[in-house]
Amino acid sequence: MYYPMMMNLEGKNVVIIGGGHVAYQKLKGLEGTNAIITVVSPEILPEIKEWILRHDAKWIPKEFEPSDIEHANLIFAATNQPAVQREIKKHKKNHQLLLLADRPNESDFITPATLHRGKLSISISTNGASPSLAKKIKKELEQQFDENFGEYVQFLEEARKMILNQIDDPSFRKYCLTRLLDSDFYKLTMKGNIEKRNQLLQNLLNSCNKNFM
Numbered sequence: 001m002y003y004p005m006m007m008n009l010e011g012k013n014v015v016i017i018g019g020g021h022v023a024y025q026k027l028k029g030l031e032g033t034n035a036i037i038t039v040v041s042p043e044i045l046p047e048i049k050e051w052i053l054r055h056d057a058k059w060i061p062k063e064f065e066p067s068d069i070e071h072a073n074l075i076f077a078a079t080n081q082p083a084v085q086r087e088i089k090k091h092k093k094n095h096q097l098l099l100l101a102d103r104p105n106e107s108d109f110i111t112p113a114t115l116h117r118g119k120l121s122i123s124i125s126t127n128g129a130s131p132s133l134a135k136k137i138k139k140e141l142e143q144q145f146d147e148n149f150g151e152y153v154q155f156l157e158e159a160r161k162m163i164l165n166q167i168d169d170p171s172f173r174k175y176c177l178t179r180l181l182d183s184d185f186y187k188l189t190m191k192g193n194i195e196k197r198n199q200l201l202q203n204l205l206n207s208c209n210k211n212f213m
């Protein structure tokens with residue numbers, strides 16, 4: 001089994017070798033990470049070219065050489081040449097993390113299908129058994145967690161900060177944080193009734209503070 005985790009790639013060197021459909025899929029997954037991204041490939045798809053321009057990434061238009069990964073933290077090997085894939089594996093150092101797009105069993109990590117709604121990320125993995133199933137489940141969850149969900153998560157983040165700032169007693173804190181998930185807060189956010197939702201939050205904070213006094 002692979003170990004699931006969320007990585008902070010800000011300022012980390014990510015090298016993608018190959019410029020086809022798989023490279024593009026992995027590139028899109030790096031959206032918003034603020035990683036330092038380099039693509040090494042003699043040719044790249046037009047959509048990769050566009051992505052690179054929009055995200056201030058770098059394209060080195062040539063075939064892979066070992067020096068390309070010398071400073072990489074994360075490496076995506078996505079060429080269509082098994083011999084090149086083997087070469088990349090041979091030259092990566094122990095501390096570098098490598099994904100071989102054609103050999104999951106020899107990879108240090110794999111990428112799950114991921115759905116983002118603001119700060120909510122839902123990832124689905126089949127540990128390589130069926131990438132298509134992971135994609136299908138993601139599509140189903142896209143219906144359940146619609147676009148508005150991001151705003152709800154943002155509300156929860158802000159309300160949670162208020163609770164942590166205002167309530168010191170651990171048991172009242174826990175109670176308040178649990179009550180924050182009452183369906184009323186969700187329903188009012190979805191209806192756009194922000195005034196009523198904020199009033200409800202204030203009532204909750206007041207009741208927790210009063211009980212504490």
Ligand SMILES: C[C@@]1(CC(=O)O)C2=NC(=C\c3[nH]c(c(CCC(=O)O)c3CC(=O)O)Cc3[nH]c(c(CC(=O)O)c3CCC(=O)O)/C=C3\N/C(=C\2)[C@@H](CCC(=O)O)[C@]3(C)CC(=O)O)/[C@H]1CCC(=O)O
Pocket residue numbers: 025026029099100101102103104109110111112113114124125126127128129130131132134135138
């Ligand atoms: C989820 C997703 C995320 C992403 O890419 O970011 C992802 N593959 C996606 C799509 C997809 N991939 C393939 C098809 C064609 C149908 C089919 O073959 O089933 C489709 C469907 C399509 O494109 O519609 C073919 C394929 N994939 C791998 C191999 C090699 C092998 O199995 O040996 C081959 C055969 C190549 C060949 O035939 O030569 C390997 C991997 N693909 C993974 C991830 C990792 C396991 C994820 C997991 O199970 O948890 C893993 C192990 C490594 C990795 O790449 O990370 C993304 C959906 C994104 C989305 O839309 O949300």
Ligand SMILES: NC(=O)c1ccc[n+]([C@@H]2O[C@H](COP(=O)([O-])OP(=O)(O)OC[C@H]3O[C@@H](n4cnc5c(N)ncnc54)[C@H](O)[C@@H]3O)[C@@H](O)[C@H]2O)c1
Pocket residue numbers: 017018019020021022023040041042043044045062063064078079080081084101102131
């Ligand atoms: N993991 C996955 O999700 C997944 C899905 C489909 C396919 N695959 C595997 O990934 C491989 C790539 O798939 P694709 O659809 O992107 O292929 P593709 O043919 O669209 O792209 C291959 C890319 O590799 C580049 N390339 C070739 N030789 C190179 C070299 N020496 N140095 C640098 N770049 C080089 C080419 O210029 C091209 O841009 C396939 O061979 C397949 O085994 C993986």
